[in-house]
Amino acid sequence: xxxKKKDRGYQIAANVIMALWTIFIILPFVLLLMSSxxxxxxxxxxxxxFFPEKFSFEAYSYxxxxxxxxxxxxxxxxxxxxxxxxxxxxxxALFAYxxxxxxxxxxxxxNFYVFFTMxxxxxxxxxxxxxxxxxxxxxxxxxxxxxxxxMSAMNVLLVRTYFATSIPDALFEAAQIDGASQMRIFRSxxxxxxxxxxxxxxxxxxxxxxxxxxxxxxxxxxxxxxxxIQNLLNRMVSDLQFLTSNASGMSSDAxxxxxxxxxxxxxxxxxxxxxxxxxxxFPFLQKYYSKGISLGAVK
Amino acid sequence: MTNAAAxxxxxxxxxxxxxxxxxxxxxxxxxxxxxxxxxYIPMFGLVIAxxxxxxxxxxxxxxxxxxQNFQFLFQTxxxxxxxxxTLLYNIAFIFLNTFIGILFAIFICDISRKTGKKVYQSAILxxxxxxxxxxxxxxxxxFSMQYGIVNKSILPALGMDPLMWYNDxxxxxxxxxxxxxxxxxxxxxxxxxxxxxxxxASYFEAAELDGANKFQxxxxxxxxxxxxxxxTLTLLSIGRIFYSDFGLFYQVPRDSGxxxxxxxxxxxxxYRGLMKLGNVGMASAAGFYQSxxxxxxxxxxxxVVRKISPDNALF
Numbered sequence: 001x002x003x004k005k006k007d008r009g010y011q012i013a014a015n016v017i018m019a020l021w022t023i024f025i026i027l028p029f030v031l032l033l034m035s036s037x038x039x040x041x042x043x044x045x046x047x048x049x050f051f052p053e054k055f056s057f058e059a060y061s062y063x064x065x066x067x068x069x070x071x072x073x074x075x076x077x078x079x080x081x082x083x084x085x086x087x088x089x090x091x092x093a094l095f096a097y098x099x100x101x102x103x104x105x106x107x108x109x110x111n112f113y114v115f116f117t118m119x120x121x122x123x124x125x126x127x128x129x130x131x132x133x134x135x136x137x138x139x140x141x142x143x144x145x146x147x148x149x150x151m152s153a154m155n156v157l158l159v160r161t162y163f164a165t166s167i168p169d170a171l172f173e174a175a176q177i178d179g180a181s182q183m184r185i186f187r188s189x190x191x192x193x194x195x196x197x198x199x200x201x202x203x204x205x206x207x208x209x210x211x212x213x214x215x216x217x218x219x220x221x222x223x224x225x226x227x228x229i230q231n232l233l234n235r236m237v238s239d240l241q242f243l244t245s246n247a248s249g250m251s252s253d254a255x256x257x258x259x260x261x262x263x264x265x266x267x268x269x270x271x272x273x274x275x276x277x278x279x280x281x282f283p284f285l286q287k288y289y290s291k292g293i294s295l296g297a298v299k
Numbered sequence: 300m301t302n303a304a305a306x307x308x309x310x311x312x313x314x315x316x317x318x319x320x321x322x323x324x325x326x327x328x329x330x331x332x333x334x335x336x337x338x339y340i341p342m343f344g345l346v347i348a349x350x351x352x353x354x355x356x357x358x359x360x361x362x363x364x365x366x367q368n369f370q371f372l373f374q375t376x377x378x379x380x381x382x383x384x385t386l387l388y389n390i391a392f393i394f395l396n397t398f399i400g401i402l403f404a405i406f407i408c409d410i411s412r413k414t415g416k417k418v419y420q421s422a423i424l425x426x427x428x429x430x431x432x433x434x435x436x437x438x439x440x441x442f443s444m445q446y447g448i449v450n451k452s453i454l455p456a457l458g459m460d461p462l463m464w465y466n467d468x469x470x471x472x473x474x475x476x477x478x479x480x481x482x483x484x485x486x487x488x489x490x491x492x493x494x495x496x497x498x499x500a501s502y503f504e505a506a507e508l509d510g511a512n513k514f515q516x517x518x519x520x521x522x523x524x525x526x527x528x529x530x531t532l533t534l535l536s537i538g539r540i541f542y543s544d545f546g547l548f549y550q551v552p553r554d555s556g557x558x559x560x561x562x563x564x565x566x567x568x569x570y571r572g573l574m575k576l577g578n579v580g581m582a583s584a585a586g587f588y589q590s591x592x593x594x595x596x597x598x599x600x601x602x603v604v605r606k607i608s609p610d611n612a613l614f
Binding site for chain 1: 327329341407409412424426429430437452486545555582597614
């Protein structure tokens with residue numbers, strides 16, 4: 001189909017605008033990468049830039065040679081992400097399957113129980129006091145996994161709708177006539193047929209855990225060996241703030257802080273290493289994330 | 300006969316019912332318990348705003364003090380500043396994200412080159428997947444006063460003096476709004492793309508035959524067809540207008556105290572009150588104020604939508 005002249009003009013304009021926006025989105029990441037590859041002395045003199053005068057992999061070799069803390073934080077993030085996501089998907093599916101059954105007694109009330117949490121919340125202070133005062137999770141590994149991330153009401157509703165609309169009722173009836181237990185139906189019908197939506201909420205949850213720094217900020221104050229990579233990055237920012245506000249008189253506190261703060265190049269390298277898995281898995285994440293976003297729009 | 304049989308039958312069906320549904324309810328226990336603890340208990344915990352916060356005693360045993368926390372909070376200038384900042388930023392975000400989301404969705408759907416389409420669609424989602432900590436580092440690489448590319452390369456090239464970005468609040472409304480659009484506009488855009496893809500192709504073909512130009516097609520077909528998505532998304536955002544993205548306002552300005560006049564929002568205020576400044580009473584009052592006013596706004600905006608177009612109401 002030959003394009004009409006005015007259509008060609010529109011195509012060009014649309015492409016130019018979108019190409020510019022794409023560059024606008026990508027350039028900051030290029031700056032991050034280039035800064036991490038710049039020689040430290042160049043960095044200190046010329047600042048962060050797109051075209052390093054002198055390339056250097058020093059920052060990365062520092063991470064792997066002497067960055068025990070960094071590698072440990074990275075391993076922690078992987079652990080929190082894997083465990084958190086598995087538990088999240090499991091309890092979400094277990095909760096959503098009953099809600100998808102049309103004749104579940106009290107179905108309306110249960111749906112409201114889930115939905116209401118999306119409308120009203122207690123906020124940070126009551127949550128903080130409960131988790132620290134009643135459950136004593138401060139400075140424990142639970143702090144990085146349990147608060148706010150373990151299940152989301154939005155995901156429950158997504159999965160419920162998918163189960164209710166995409167798995168034929170006839171399958172359940174046949175299984176029940178065969179005398180299959182609910183747990184068996186869940187294992188051998190619901191899970192296999194619901195795989196697409198479970199992978200989708202798995203990517204949601206996995207990214208939420210990978211990117212989480214709030215739980216560490218609120219609940220990890222002393223046991224910094226429980227930090228994930230995002231917490232470590234965040235800690236370096238607050239250390240630098242602390243140093244600039246104490247720049248005049250170098251107290252011993254400030255000296256200690258200075259000693260544990262990596263150089264500017266290393267900081268950017270850690271940030272880049274933290275986004276690397278997202279970069280590598282991007283095609284996969286994009287496929288399921290986009291699907292989930294458009295499903296979420298159709299409530 | 301019926302009198303005797305009815306209760307018996309009811310009894311047996313009840314026990315059959317219990318037998319049938321017990322395993323199903325058991326499956327719901329972990330999730331239901333989690334919502335109870337993570338979401339419902341803190342809702343009741345909001346009463347802490349009317350108490351003298353005592354971490355040793357916990358929420359229940361802290362002594363009541365009535366409206367004192369609120370009195371203190373609303374006597375400060377902070378109450379006004381954090382409310383103003385939260386609302387104005389959110390209004391700017393709603394307008395920009397809606398406008399850019401729709402515009403780019405229309406472009407991406409219309410662009411005929413497959414590769415272009417794919418690249419643009421990937422690009423708009425990409426920063427959405429990054430944590431605010433990372434975004435904070437990127438913004439720092441750009442605006443850092445000592446090492447940032449703006450102060451070290453761009454401004455000198457233009458013959459201008461370096462600017463004190465992290466010391467002067469006046470730059471931050473623009474930086475925060477652009478950063479938020481850069482990171483977040485892809486989300487709405489993807490929703491609009493899927494709703495544009497759902498429009499019957501025959502509408503456009505018919506319009507084409509009638510000689511409607513591109514702009515007329517967008518205005519008369521695309522816009523009315525995606526209106527429900529626009530209303531739903533806007534409604535959700537208005538419902539959350541009293542909430543701010545903590546990461547954006549905490550990580551991007553690097554928690555710099557000099558910038559609070561334009562970067563402090565209700566969420567950052569509550570956090571700092573709780574963890575740093577020690578006026579947790581006022582922070583808990585601000586948290587209560589946020590939860591309750593936010594809830595009223597959700598109900599109100601949903602009520603308005605139910606009046607004008609019931610199909611688009613959330614509940």
